[in-house]
Amino acid sequence: MRAMVYRGPYKIRVEEKDIPKIEHPNDAIIRVTTGAICGSDLHLYHGMMPDTRVGMTFGHEFVGVVHAVGSSVQNLVPGDRVMVPFNVYCGSCYFCSRGLFSNCHNVNPNATAVGGIYGYSHTCGGYDGGQAEFVRVPFADVGPAKIPDWMDEEDAVLLTDALPTGYFGAQLGDIVEGDTVVVFGAGPVGLFAAKSAWLMGAGRVIVIDHLEYRLEKARTFAHAETYNFVEYDDIVVHLKKATDYLGADVVIDAVGAEADGNFLQHVTAAKLKLQGGSPVALNWAIDAVRKGGTVSVVGAYGPIFSAVKFGDAVNKGLTLRMNQCPVKRQWPRLFEHIRNGYLKPSDIVTHRVPLEHIAEGYHMFSAKLDDCIKPLIVSTPA
Amino acid sequence: MAEIPTPYTAGKPGLKESKEELRGRIPGWGADLDPADRPSFPREQPGIETGAHWDFPERQNEEWPRERSIEHAFVTPVFGTSTPPAGVSGAIRKYAYARFSEGRAAHWLLLIAADRVDAWEHHLASLATVRPDNPVTETGVLSEFSRHGLSSRLGKKRADVNHQWIDPIVVGGPWVLAGLGGVAAVRALRRAAGRK
Numbered sequence: 098m099r100a101m102v103y104r105g106p107y108k109i110r111v112e113e114k115d116i117p118k119i120e121h122p123n124d125a126i127i128r129v130t131t132g133a134i135c136g137s138d139l140h141l142y143h144g145m146m147p148d149t150r151v152g153m154t155f156g157h158e159f160v161g162v163v164h165a166v167g168s169s170v171q172n173l174v175p176g177d178r179v180m181v182p183f184n185v186y187c188g189s190c191y192f193c194s195r196g197l198f199s200n201c202h203n204v205n206p207n208a209t210a211v212g213g214i215y216g217y218s219h220t221c222g223g224y225d226g227g228q229a230e231f232v233r234v235p236f237a238d239v240g241p242a243k244i245p246d247w248m249d250e251e252d253a254v255l256l257t258d259a260l261p262t263g264y265f266g267a268q269l270g271d272i273v274e275g276d277t278v279v280v281f282g283a284g285p286v287g288l289f290a291a292k293s294a295w296l297m298g299a300g301r302v303i304v305i306d307h308l309e310y311r312l313e314k315a316r317t318f319a320h321a322e323t324y325n326f327v328e329y330d331d332i333v334v335h336l337k338k339a340t341d342y343l344g345a346d347v348v349i350d351a352v353g354a355e356a357d358g359n360f361l362q363h364v365t366a367a368k369l370k371l372q373g374g375s376p377v378a379l380n381w382a383i384d385a386v387r388k389g390g391t392v393s394v395v396g397a398y399g400p401i402f403s404a405v406k407f408g409d410a411v412n413k414g415l416t417l418r419m420n421q422c423p424v425k426r427q428w429p430r431l432f433e434h435i436r437n438g439y440l441k442p443s444d445i446v447t448h449r450v451p452l453e454h455i456a457e458g459y460h461m462f463s464a465k466l467d468d469c470i471k472p473l474i475v476s477t478p479a
Numbered sequence: 480m481a482e483i484p485t486p487y488t489a490g491k492p493g494l495k496e497s498k499e500e501l502r503g504r505i506p507g508w509g510a511d512l513d514p515a516d517r518p519s520f521p522r523e524q525p526g527i528e529t530g531a532h533w534d535f536p537e538r539q540n541e542e543w544p545r546e547r548s549i550e551h552a553f554v555t556p557v558f559g560t561s562t563p564p565a566g567v568s569g570a571i572r573k574y575a576y577a578r579f580s581e582g583r584a585a586h587w588l589l590l591i592a593a594d595r596v597d598a599w600e601h602h603l604a605s606l607a608t609v610r611p612d613n614p615v616t617e618t619g620v621l622s623e624f625s626r627h628g629l630s631s632r633l634g635k636k637r638a639d640v641n642h643q644w645i646d647p648i649v650v651g652g653p654w655v656l657a658g659l660g661g662v663a664a665v666r667a668l669r670r671a672a673g674r675k
Contacts, residue, residue, distance in 0.1 A: 104612055104617050105612075108598075108650075110616065120540070144595075147587045148590040150561070150568075151598055152601070187556070187557065189533055193529055194526070198529075203556050204557050206546070206555045207547065207548055208548050209548055210581050213557075223562070236531070236557070238530045238532065239529050239530045268519045268520070269519075271514060273514060277492075296509070296511045298509045309636065328636065340492070342486055342487075343485045363642045373587075400587050426519055434507060440507070455619075456617055456619035457622035458619070460618060460619030464628070465631065466622060
């Protein structure tokens with residue numbers, strides 16, 4: 098089969114690989130029909146995530162058709178069209194049995210501090226991902242679900258990570274009616290978090306980014322107020338003024354490690370690897386939220402320490418809430434919202450890149466060329 | 480703005496828009512208004528339906544001794560089998576897992592170091608194959624031409640432009656240095672051969 102493989106920082110190529118095989122009775126092998134590149138994949142691509150091995154196939158956002166199933170699989174048969182949450186999880190451990198699917202304890206021998214994620218380094222379990230023609234899906238009776246007949250395939254692929262993560266980020270904010278919500282980052286997750294904040298009754302939603310085309314999307318798609326932080330000497334002071342000197346009730350960090358906006362942070366983190374990322378967005382979130390407010394973190398952070406202004410969070414009496422999203426818990430409600438016309442996830446898709454051209458897709462997405470917001474990976478035409 | 484801003488007195492700032500205005504402007508506004516009626520509330524829901532039909536999963540076969548965190552009691556029943564550890568990078572990785580817990584910086588810094596070694600092991604090994612690593616195609620840098628590299632950056636007030644000039648140096652620099660080193664080595668060998 099054809100699959101993208103990592104060749105070292107900033108370098109990937111498409112190679113011929115063996116089709117994955119059933120390795121456990123509850124495995125399924127899925128033939129991928131649509132995949133995507135996620136902003137989190139860029140951390141791998143930049144060599145920021147420990148134990149990212151040359152030869153690994155990335156990709157944790159994919160939908161496809163069941164190609165083969167293991168002997169204990171009860172819910173799927175070959176030919177089923179399925180969507181697969183980015184979490185690899187068992188459904189039966191202490192954490193899964195309480196709904197913390199993203200914190201599964203049975204699927205990642207490499208680390209206890211993170212669950213399993215497809216194509217996301219050995220730190221997340223060493224599973225090859227879905228930027229390939231085929232992918233192994235463990236616990237096929239637990240993770241994947243059949244794509245409803247009424248659902249568009251591109252909406253389905255966005256339901257594997259980006260939309261649930263944004264929606265989950267808004268939930269972690271514990272938004273109550275009338276709250277002022279600030280979202281850092283107008284990428285896919287930030288856009289969905291902003292949109293979700295309205296569903297939860299926000300009175301005002303403000304989105305911050307430095308890419309004008311993404312802010313435009315935040316205005317049109319997420320109905321948000323927007324500010325480009327490059328235009329302000331100090332975006333935190335601006336936000337204080339914009340909120341009558343109070344600060345926001347809730348701030349959502351949808352940026353994660355490797356935030357832009359501070360040259361020194363970028364060099365020490367991304368270039369010199371002295372930090373696990375540049376936590377500019379998280380520090381802005383801590384600064385911009387009101388005392389007693391909530392900071393929700395759904396941006397991706399790795400296991401290496403980052404210079405976070407924790408004292409401010411303590412002294413302001415903040416609630417910090419964060420996690421990887423337990424995707425499948427969000428699906429029933431999100432399906433409802435899509436059917437009701439409140440959400441149309443595929444509206445944010447800007448590019449459809451054939452698998453064979455994925456190296457260009459990664460560079461375009463990483464360098465933010467061509468007004469790219471969300472690139473999907475489509476099957477290479479024969 | 481009020482004469483005395485909000486935080487200095489007890490009141491909350493007034494809403495910019497009424498509930499009706501928000502409902503009219505934003506499809507689905509307030510659909511999830513009740514915090515207790517959201518999918519991830521409460522955070523932990525013992526007994527949640529997952530589809531699992533086992534108490535403890537059957538164990539996947541270990542094809543090679545699987546490296547694992549020493550914070551785990553054993554190798555988890557299911558695990559990824561991509562890219563087993565090999566070579567010098569593999570030795571560093573195995574050591575990092577066997578010796579240091581996830582709580583130790585050394586664990587992660589060794590893994591990052593192993594990643595760099597891994598990349599160069601493969602770059603060098605690729606030179607002996609019919610498909611050597613190609614920094615031009617593998618970085619996707621040609622999309623700078625097909626995807627409006629210049630116009631995507633110029634006059635856009637982007638914050639990342641201030642460090643993007645470093646990227647080609649960081650990514651391409653080692654290749655240039657390795658190339659120059661190779662040329663120097665060949666010359667030195669030639670000179671040594673010429674002196675015989």
